[in-house]
Amino acid sequence: MNDHDSLQAATATVLAEIARTDAKAGTLLSTVSLPLAALVAVLPGRDLPGPVTGLVALGATGLIAAMLTVLAVVRPRLTTSTRGTFLHWANSTPEEITADLADRPNAAAHLGELSKIVTSKYRGLQLADDITTGALALLALALLGDVLL
Template sequence: MSTDELIAAHAEVKAEIARTDSKTGLLLAFVGAVMAGAWTTAKDLPLTLPAYLVGGAGLALLLVAAGLALQAVRPNLGGGRGFILWATLTPQQLVATTETRDLAADIVGLARIAVAKFVLLRRAVDLVLAAGAFLLVAALIVLGGAL
C-alpha cells in the first residue's frame, strides 16, 4: 500500500468514527425525547397494570439503549496514544514520535475503535426499536382497554 493510500485509509477511518459519534448523538437526543414524551403522556392517563408493565419494559429498554449509546461515545483516555500521549510530550519528543509513527498500526487501531463504536450503536438502535414496540403495545392497551 502506498503512503497516499495509507493516508486516505487513515482519514476514512477517522471520518467513520466521527460519523458514528454524530449518529450516536442523534440517537441519544431521540431516546431522551421519546422517554420524556412517554413519561409526560403516561402520567396523565389512567393506566392498567398490563400497560404499566409493558410501558415500563419499553422505558427500561430505552434506558439501556441510552447507556449503550453513551458507552459508544465515552472517551477512551487509556492506552497512551493519540492526543493524550501528545499532551505529555515536549515539542521535541512530539516531533520524534511523529517521525517514527506507524500509520498502518494507527489505521488498524482506529478501525477497531470504529467497529466497537458501531457495534454499540447498532445494539442501541435495536433496543430502541424493541422499546418502540413495547411502547406501542402499551399505548394499544390503554386505548383499547385490552387485557
C-alpha cells in the same frame, strides 16, 4: 500512490467514520429521548391497567438503556497510549513527538487503533438501535393494550 499516501488516505477515511458514528449517535440520542419525554409528560396521574403499566415500564427501561448505550458510544476513549496518538504525545517531550511523527510504522498502529474505535462505536450504535426498536415495540403494545382494555 505510495504507502505513506495510502496510510494517510486510510486514516482520513477512518476518522470520517468516527465522525459519522458520533453524528449518528447524536441523532439516535435525540430520537430515543422524544418518546421518553412523551411518557414523562403523559403518564403521571394516569391510571393504567396492570399489563399496560408493565409494558410501559419495560419500554421506558429499554429507552433508558438505549440512551446509556449511546452515551457510551460517544464517551471519549482515553485508555490507549499507542505511539502516533495524541494520548501518547500528551506525555511526550517535543523531541519524542518529532521522532514519533517521522516514524511511519506508527501511522499503521494509529490506523489500527482508530479502526478499533470506529468498530466499537458502530457495534454500540447497533446495540442501541436494537434496544430502541424493542422498547418502542413494547410501548406500541402498551398503547394498543390501553386502547383495547
